[in-house]
Amino acid sequence: MRFLYIILALSFAAPVYAVEPAEILDDPALETRARQLSKELRCLVCRNESIDDSSASLAKDLRLLVRERLVAGDSDDETMAYIVDRYGEFVLLRPAMNAGNLALWLSGPILLIIGGATAFVFMRRKPSVASAHGGLSNEEAERLKELTEGK
Amino acid sequence: MIAELGHFAVIIAFVLAIGQSTVPLIGAQKGWIDWMRLGTPAAIAQLLALVVAFAALTYSFVISDFSVRVVAANSNSLKPMLYKVAGVWGNHEGSMLLWVLILALFGAMVAAFGGNLPPGLKARALAVQGMIGAAFLAFILWTSNPFWRLFPAPPDGNDLNPLLQDPGLAFHPPFLYLGYVGLSMSYSFAIAALIEGRVDAAWARWVRPWTLLAWINLTLGIALGSWWAYYELGWGGWWFWDPVENASFMPWLISAALLHSAIVVEKRNTLKSWTILLSIFAFSLSLIGTFIVRSGVITSVHAFASDPTRGVFILGMLVVAIGGGLALYAWRAPKMRAEGVFAPVSREGGLILNNLLLTVACAVVFLGTLAPLFREMIDGSKISVGAPFFDLSFTPFMILLAIALPFGAVMPWKRGHLGKAWRKIMIAAAIAFLVGALLWGLAEDRSPFAPIGIALAAWVVFGALADLAERSKLGRASIGETIRRLINLPRADWGKSIAHMGFGFTIFGISAVSAWETEDIRLAKVGDVIEVGGYEITFDGVRGVPGPNYNADIGRFTAMKNGKLEALLFPEKRFYQVQQMPTTEAGIHSGLTRDLYVVLGDPADGGKQWAVRSYVKPWANWIWLGALVMALGGLVSLTDRRYRVGAVAKAQKRAPATPSAAATPAE
Numbered sequence: 064m065r066f067l068y069i070i071l072a073l074s075f076a077a078p079v080y081a082v083e084p085a086e087i088l089d090d091p092a093l094e095t096r097a098r099q100l101s102k103e104l105r106c107l108v109c110r111n112e113s114i115d116d117s118s119a120s121l122a123k124d125l126r127l128l129v130r131e132r133l134v135a136g137d138s139d140d141e142t143m144a145y146i147v148d149r150y151g152e153f154v155l156l157r158p159a160m161n162a163g164n165l166a167l168w169l170s171g172p173i174l175l176i177i178g179g180a181t182a183f184v185f186m187r188r189k190p191s192v193a194s195a196h197g198g199l200s201n202e203e204a205e206r207l208k209e210l211t212e213g214k
Numbered sequence: 215m216i217a218e219l220g221h222f223a224v225i226i227a228f229v230l231a232i233g234q235s236t237v238p239l240i241g242a243q244k245g246w247i248d249w250m251r252l253g254t255p256a257a258i259a260q261l262l263a264l265v266v267a268f269a270a271l272t273y274s275f276v277i278s279d280f281s282v283r284v285v286a287a288n289s290n291s292l293k294p295m296l297y298k299v300a301g302v303w304g305n306h307e308g309s310m311l312l313w314v315l316i317l318a319l320f321g322a323m324v325a326a327f328g329g330n331l332p333p334g335l336k337a338r339a340l341a342v343q344g345m346i347g348a349a350f351l352a353f354i355l356w357t358s359n360p361f362w363r364l365f366p367a368p369p370d371g372n373d374l375n376p377l378l379q380d381p382g383l384a385f386h387p388p389f390l391y392l393g394y395v396g397l398s399m400s401y402s403f404a405i406a407a408l409i410e411g412r413v414d415a416a417w418a419r420w421v422r423p424w425t426l427l428a429w430i431n432l433t434l435g436i437a438l439g440s441w442w443a444y445y446e447l448g449w450g451g452w453w454f455w456d457p458v459e460n461a462s463f464m465p466w467l468i469s470a471a472l473l474h475s476a477i478v479v480e481k482r483n484t485l486k487s488w489t490i491l492l493s494i495f496a497f498s499l500s501l502i503g504t505f506i507v508r509s510g511v512i513t514s515v516h517a518f519a520s521d522p523t524r525g526v527f528i529l530g531m532l533v534v535a536i537g538g539g540l541a542l543y544a545w546r547a548p549k550m551r552a553e554g555v556f557a558p559v560s561r562e563g564g565l566i567l568n569n570l571l572l573t574v575a576c577a578v579v580f581l582g583t584l585a586p587l588f589r590e591m592i593d594g595s596k597i598s599v600g601a602p603f604f605d606l607s608f609t610p611f612m613i614l615l616a617i618a619l620p621f622g623a624v625m626p627w628k629r630g631h632l633g634k635a636w637r638k639i640m641i642a643a644a645i646a647f648l649v650g651a652l653l654w655g656l657a658e659d660r661s662p663f664a665p666i667g668i669a670l671a672a673w674v675v676f677g678a679l680a681d682l683a684e685r686s687k688l689g690r691a692s693i694g695e696t697i698r699r700l701i702n703l704p705r706a707d708w709g710k711s712i713a714h715m716g717f718g719f720t721i722f723g724i725s726a727v728s729a730w731e732t733e734d735i736r737l738a739k740v741g742d743v744i745e746v747g748g749y750e751i752t753f754d755g756v757r758g759v760p761g762p763n764y765n766a767d768i769g770r771f772t773a774m775k776n777g778k779l780e781a782l783l784f785p786e787k788r789f790y791q792v793q794q795m796p797t798t799e800a801g802i803h804s805g806l807t808r809d810l811y812v813v814l815g816d817p818a819d820g821g822k823q824w825a826v827r828s829y830v831k832p833w834a835n836w837i838w839l840g841a842l843v844m845a846l847g848g849l850v851s852l853t854d855r856r857y858r859v860g861a862v863a864k865a866q867k868r869a870p871a872t873p874s875a876a877a878t879p880a881e
Contacts, residue, residue: 081449083815084737084825105598111456113600116449156600158585163595167585171578171607178570186558186566 081116083123088130097130100142104129105156113156125150217282220270221361224311227263227318228351230256234321234344238337242409250333253340257325260347261318268302268315271360275302281367284308284360290373290792292763300384301374307360309387313504314350316388316395320424321347324399331420338406339399346398349531357524373763373792382442389435390462394500396428397469401497404490405539408546413490418480421493422473423857429469430848436462437841445800450811450829452727452837455604460583461503467576468496471569478565482554482627485562487547488569494539499576501535557629564622564630568615575611579604616670616721619714620677624684638684642676667725674718678711709851713844720840726833737823747830749810750774751783756814756824764790769814769824771801785814808832 082101088094101115106122114122114129125146132142146154158164234256241249271284275298280286288305289298297304303312321343328336354360377383400421407413439462444452453459472492478485505528556562582599589597624638636643650669657664683689685707686699732747744751754770771783783801790797803810808830815825 082735084735087735103602105600111454111598111600116451116454151596153596153598156598157602157606158597158599163589163593164585164597167581167599167603168607170581171574171611174574174577175570175611178574182566182570183558185552186556186563 081118081122082126086123086126086130088134093130093133096139097126097133100129100133100139101126103143103156104146105154107150107154125154216270216273217279217361217363220267220274221359223263223267223270224351224355224359224361227260227267227314228348228355230260230263231344231348231351234260235341235348236344237341238344239341242334242337242341247333250337253337253344254325256344257318257321257340260344261315261322264311264315264318268311271308271311272299272302275299278371279367280369280371281363281365282360283362283364286364286368286371288374289371290763291370292792293373293379294762296381296384297374297379300378303387303391304374304378304384305360307354307358309391310350310354310358311360312388313391313395314347314354316391317343317347317350317398320395320399324402328420332416334410335403335406335417338409339402342402342405343398346402346535349534353524353527353531357527370792373790376764376788376790376793376795376797377446379790380442380446382438382446386435386438386442389431389438391435393428393430393432393435393462393469394465394504396424396431397465397493397497397500399424399428400472400493401535401539404493405542407490408542411546411549413479413486413550415480415483418476418489419856421489422476422480423852425469425473425476425493425496426848426852429466429473430845430852432462432466432469433841433845433848436466437838437845440841441838444834445802446797449733449813449827450731450800450809450831450834452834455582455601457506457583460579461499461506464576464579464583465496465499465503467572467579468492468499471572471576472496474565474568474572478554478562482556482562484552484554484556485566486552487543487550490547490550491543492569492573494536494543495573498532498536498539499580501532505532554628556627559625559632560630561622561625561627564618564625567618568622571611571615571618575608575615578607578611582607612721613670616674616717619674619717620681623677623710623714624681639677639680642673642680645676646670646673661729664725664729667729668722671718671722671725674721675715678714678718682711704854706851706854706856709847709849709854711847712850713847716840716843716845716847718840719836719843723833723836723838723840727831727837730832732830734826734828736826737818738826739823744826744828746828747808747832748775749780749830751810751812751828753824753826756817761788763792764788766799767814769801769812769826771812771828773803773810781810783810783812785812787814787816804835806833806835809834 082098088097098115102113104114104125106112106114106117106119106125108119108121109117112122114125128146129142132145137145143155147159152159158167160168234253237256238250238253241247241252271282273279274282274285275289276295278285278289278291278298280289284305284307285301288308289301293301301308303309321340324331324336324340324343328339331339403417403421403424407417436459439459440452443454444450472489475485475489475492479489554562582604585599586597589595620639620642621632621635624635646669649672650665653668654662654665682700682703685703686696688696691699734744734746736742736744738744738753740753740755742753744753750773752772752774754772756767756769759766759768765788767787769783769785771785773780773783781803783803785801786799788797788799789795798813798815801812801814811829811831813827815827817824
């Protein structure tokens with residue numbers, strides 16, 4: 064474990080270089096795809112860095128692997144599946160849409176719906192509460208009473 | 215000797231904080247005015263003690279007293295003076311001391327300027343501030359004491375992490391802490407209000423400027439951090455959705471929601487318990503943020519194990535502050551009644567939508583940041599949640615927010631009309647549509663991102679301008695009348711328009727640079743010309759230059775456009791000897807319309823060639839310009855008449871005559 068921390072510290076501490084000139088593919092279309100995929104893959108020994116940004120040697124290995132698969136004719140999905148097979152789900156910076164991550168992916172929309180519904184109920188409920196005073200707040204109603212009844 | 219003086223001052227501050235957290239509280243419960251008043255001198259004395267402590271630590275750094283452990287671990291005699299001073303808070307122990315110093319500063323400001331507050335509210339709020347202070351001071355004294363000596367003292371220090379030796383990052387923590395700690399004010403006042411069982415316009419009028427102040431500082435702190443990442447960390451990324459960044463972003467989102475909902479409490483006497491809840495959340499997230507950054511809890515659960523005392527202490531504080539606050543809320547908040555009545559389509563409705571979107575967006579960031587931790591606890595599987603997730607799940611909320619914002623801003627209180635609001639801002643919609651259509655038409659790749667993002671930005675900016683034009687009767691009255699009306703607009707309204715425009719600027723910067731950035735990566739020889747984004751950048755060579763505590767290779771590049779000299783760029787590769795660590799300093803030529811950004815990589819081929827990355831980043835600076843403008847808007851709003859000291863007092867004296875300012879018991 065301590066070893067991992069040392070790697071973590073070193074890799075975060077040394078922003079030397081990410082994609083190196085020698086790695087770049089000759090085919091610009093393939094290279095663009097490789098860069099896109101690289102942004103989705105985590106450098107396993109880094110702190111929250113994609114292999115596209117990282118200068119760790121493991122990130123370089125993964126970048127080369129991605130390019131190797133693309134050159135071999137794999138589709139984007141096949142390449143990603145190939146890497147996840149070997150390195151596990153941990154390598155995906157965008158968690159896979161599976162049962163375990165469903166709650167995470169749906170949290171935003173669900174919270175928005177629940178919150179929106181609550182807010183709507185709150186706004187609709189209110190007129191009936193306050194209608195006793197004809198749309199005035201208790202305080203306003205008291206003040207009105209005070210004024211109209213000449214204190 | 216000086217360090218011991220500092221240590222002693224911290225102990226005194228701790229004792230004072232304990233007194234401040236108990237005596238005024240008991241006094242307020244029993245109605246003993248003498249006991250309540252004791253909070254004021256205690257808060258001020260605590261500030262003085264902590265100023266002494268902080269000065270002592272700063273002095274130890276300045277004279278490089280390596281017999282103090284923290285100085286030896288984080289400073290070096292060769293380090294430039296600015297970073298010796300910044301080094302005071304560039305480490306865990308010192309940053310905690312800065313944290314309590316700022317906390318004490320805020321406490322003392324309540325004590326000094328809170329003369330017009332009801333004595334019970336003031337006493338209770340000061341007591342809660344005292345409790346937070348006591349907890350942090352205990353944390354410092356027992357687990358993170360910056361004044362521990364080291365024997366024997368080493369001949370020289372370990373130096374500060376070179377990445378932190380930078381002006382942007384030297385000032386990043388103080389701003390961030392002013393923000394984090396500023397939110398303790400609304401927390402303390404929320405707890406005090408819960409104990410009292412009442413929230414009124416006077417409460418909101420006191421809480422809102424402090425929230426605003428905290429939010430301004432958070433805005434500046436986050437912008438500084440982002441800007442630092444942009445020029446220091448490598449290739450000009452300005453936001454990485456790193457847990458540490460998210461930790462500061464979450465309080466920002468919630469405090470932005472809070473300062474909007476406090477307006478509703480102040481003006482319309484409703485949304486009270488929601489505002490209290492937001493106050494508790496905002497500070498809770500600040501606490502979590504402080505500890506995430508300093509303890510590394512989120513990067514790994516194991517960080518707790520590496521230092522169990524700190525970990526347990528932190529956990530205990532979070533449980534008491536968050537759990538206690540929420541429990542008190544659950545017990546007392548149901549007694550607070552919403553009073554102001556309004557239709558869904560109204561200013562209130564708009565502000566509720568703002569709150570909904572900001573808090574849900576914050577919840578998404580929170581869940582995304584903690585998801586790896588949760589999954590590991592639940593079924594032991596390891597997942598990562600990175601930028602691609604956040605880009606996808608966070609951005610929609612900001613898009614909705616930007617769409618709704620101009621509508622909400624022109625809506626009247628109580629009951630509005632969508633059609634009327636639309637007519638006021640139609641012109642902004644037309645401009646936004648034209649801009650978007652034009653960009654889409656001109657683009658070569660037909661990517662929808664830039665046109666949509668920039669159209670949204672235009673909608674927000676021109677929406678704010680249209681609001682100002684409408685309110686000043688531009689075109690419907692004489693120019694003189696328009697100017698007179700503009701001058702007479704309340705500062706708060708100016709602040710609102712300015713801050714909203716800043717939000718638009720930031721959207722613009724983000725959209726433009728994300729869509730139009732161009733990049734070139736290559737091995738370059740001296741004399742090579744790199745063509746990127748319409749510029750020709752010539753590599754003139756590299757020379758070695760020694761710095762104060764590092765050695766540097768400095769490259770020289772000449773950027774031309776259409777045969778005209780645009781800029782000279784000097785990217786550096788530095789090597790800090792003490793920490794044995796290389797850093798890169800990008801060569802950047804900044805402009806309002808684009809940044810030229812060149813990074814020097816490693817030499818190859820025996821130094822004949824150098825790896826070079828060059829970028830043209832269009833409109834990048836608008837990201838931070840927008841943040842500055844947002845902060846400026848907050849500042850202008852802060853100078854509004856109703857927040858100035860004295861104005862509050864007068865308003866309270868007049869209270870019986872103006873129902874909206876009157877204090878209403880909630881029970």
